[in-house]
Structure formats: C-alpha cells, structure tokens
Amino acid sequence: MSNVNEVQVQEVNALSLIESTNLQSIQGSIQKIKQFQTLVQSQFTQNHDFGVIPGTGKPTLLKPGAEKLIMLLGLTSEFEILDSTRDFDTGFFQYQVACRLKKNGEVMTEGFGSCNTRERKYIKQDPYTMDNTVLKMAKKRAMVDAALLVGSLSDVFTQDIEDMDLAGNQASAYQRTYTDRDGTISQAQAKRLYAIAKGDAELCKSVMSKYGYSHSDEIKKTDYEKICQEVEASVTQG
Template sequence: MSENTAISVIDSVDIQEVTGTMAKIGQFQQVVQKQLRQNLDYGVIPGTQKPTLLKPGAEKILMLLGLRSEFEIIDSTRDFTAGFFQYQVRCKLFKGSVLITEGLGAANNRERKWIKQDPFTIDNTVLKMARKRSMTDAALTVGSLSDIFTQDLEDLDLEGEKVSTTRRYATDQDGTISKAQAKRMFAIAKGDADTVKAAIGEKGYEKTSDIKKTDYDGICARIETLLVNPPEEEKPEKEEDKPVDGDGVTAEDVANIFKNDTPAQE
C-alpha cells in the first residue's frame, strides 16, 4: 500500500466512531479478564510471557459475543503405512448468518508431546487439537485479545504441556487504575468533583490514584447513578427545632427567667 493510499484510508475514517470502538474493545477485554478463571479457561506455561487461552475460555468468549462456529478440514494426511497423521482446520465464526472472522489451526502426531506415543491411537486427538487451535485463533481475533492471551502453545487441556499451578498470572485487572481511567471518571461526572468524591467515598477511597481496577466499573456506574439521582443534602436544623439540653442551662439563665416573671410592685 502506497503512502497516499494509506493517508486516504485514514482520512475516510470517522475518528469518533473509531474512538468509540476502541473504548468498547477495552471494556470487552476487561469483562473477559473478570470472567475467565486461571487453570480452567486459561493457563500459564512455564517460560512464556502470556497466559494461554484454553478451549473452555475460547468457548466462553464466543458465548459472550453471541457467535456460532463452523469447522472445515482444509487439508489432512492419514498415512497408516508411515504412521503419520496431520490436519489443518478452518474455524468460521458467524453472527446469525453473517461471517465475522475465521481462524486456522494445524496439528500432527510428530509434535514433541506425541512423539513417543503410538501414532495409530492418537489420530482423533490430533484432529481435535487442530480444531481447537482454529477456534482459539478465531476467538482471539474477534475479541481483540491477542495482547492478553497467546494461542501458540494452547495445548494444556488436551494432555499437552503441564499447566503451572503455583504461578499466578497478573491480569490487567490487578493494581490501581491509570490516569486515563481517572480522567474518564471525571468526564462521566461532567467535571463535577463532588460527584466523583461521593462515588469513590462509598467504596472507601479518598483519592482516585488508590482505586483498584476491580472497583473501577462499579464506581463509574455509581457516578452515572448519582448524576441522575443526586443525594439529598442535609438541611441545617432551625433554631426552634433544636432540642433543649437541660444541662446547658445555667443558674444565671434561671434567675433571669424568674426575674422576668416577678409581678411589678404597685
């Protein structure tokens, strides 16, 4: 693509629409990170930088997006003489009848995990692995999740690499919110610092820099609620409504009362 062509493509983009889309992608990534569980939906292979998305996790992502999958074997080898089996599978994701994206996956019985096994007993396992890899590839693409998970070594749930049960993967939901997220809260509150202060105070925070990412969505929702239904301000008590404190009356006060009640001499 030439530089002029690239510029023309950028010029044709609706920046506000792109900004909204990017915000939705970020929100969806946060939902995924909250819903998926380590060692069930994703796992950590020792020596890798990102967690590996597992089959249950990929299925949950498709469910969250309301997508259905279709699989197609685009290439295969089943050589019973040489004992070699390989499959290449395409996974198509649909929203209704509309094709959204595709993913590809391949597997063969000469991969390191199966090299010592009887090749004639794992033909179906190799096919399932290729199928699963294609679905994971498609799920990561459609959910824009490649910066969070990897699919290069996603073999943990099919008797492949062993998952680490001791190392906890720190997702983006760990730690405190960013400055950009803090600014977004004030934007939601339309610049009303008192509303932000009230919302974070209900969660026990005094400063936005202390807010945990796990509380961020709830606070934003609370800010929106407070804008619609602001809390009623406490009205100061009128002087006549204040209760009389007997302990506060002095001897001088009593003397003045009786002095005023003494009838005038004729």
C-alpha cells in the same frame, strides 16, 4: 520507475483511507474493546478458561475460555478441514483446520490450526491411536485463534502456552491431559517446579540434567520431589 509509482499510489491510498475515517468513531470503538477486554478478564476463571505459567508474559486462552467467549458474543462456530494426511502405511496423520465464527449466518472472522503425529508430544506414542487426537487438537487451535481475533484479545491472552514445558518445548500429551500413565509428572507438577525455582528455567534445567532429564516431560514421579527439594535449596542458598 514502476515500483516507485506503485509505492506512491499505496501511500496516497493509505492517506485517503485515514482522511476518510471517522476518528471519533474509532476512538469509541477502541474504548469499547478495552471495556470488553476488562470484562473478559474479570469473568474468566484461571485454570479453566485460561492458564498462567510463571515467568510468561501473558496467560494462555484455553478451549473452555474460547468457547465461553464465542457464546458471549452470540456466535456459532463452523469447522472445515482444509488439508489432511492419513497415511496408514507410515503412521503419519495431520490436519489443517479452519474455524469460522458466524453471526446470523455471516462470517465474522476465522482462525486456523494444525496438528500432526510427528509433533514431539506425540512422537513416542502409537500414531494409529492419535488420528482423532490430532484432529481435535487442530480444531482446538483453530477455535482459540478465531476467538482471540474476534474478541481483540491477542494483547490479553496468548495461544498454546499450555502445550509448552519449562524449556519452551512441547509437553507430552499425558502432561496436557494431566494423566500419569507413563509414570512422568503432570503439567501441573512441572508448573510447580518452575514456581519453586522462582521462574529460573536455567536452574530447573541444571538440576534436571543431574538426574538425566533434558525436558520436564521426562521427569519420573519417583525423582520429582528430590528435584524439587534440590531446586528449592539452590534458591534458598542463592
């Protein structure tokens, strides 16, 4: 019986909240949000402020875009490490970070991000060189999360798609930073392959498997053009 009463009280409270709300004011706020979203979309630069992966529903907000958004709104960012592990015996490092966005000293919103050396993109690397890297990644994720919240942009941008490969798995750190020190293709090249396939991830995976690859971040540069040509031929024949 007590549970029923609690539900009834919640329903009454919710109804009271709606009845006491100025609907005209809400309509004006929604209109302003839409105008702000349109402004952001028109002023942000692709491949700098946001990135687009063919076949995905929404572009992903990148760190420069999050920083620009925070500046546009006249906010300052403040970070706090909520939890961390720095195990030099096992080589495991992890950080959980909060990013608080403030205006005139008042917290407007906060976002959260985490990262650790056991994520797939770091697992093959020397963990003792990744301590600062995973901290920075946790801070970046927290900042992007906070920026999306404060700008009401979650229906315009998504988060962390830049960390994904064609199969929806985490890309290597080298891909993310567009380097090729491990001899594999960059994230930009992986995107090109996906575009050649007209967004057909299954086709990409099928062709990659012929060369012994299960993920795009494994593709060697020496095999890249052959894979692209075979994918293109399949698209043309199909």
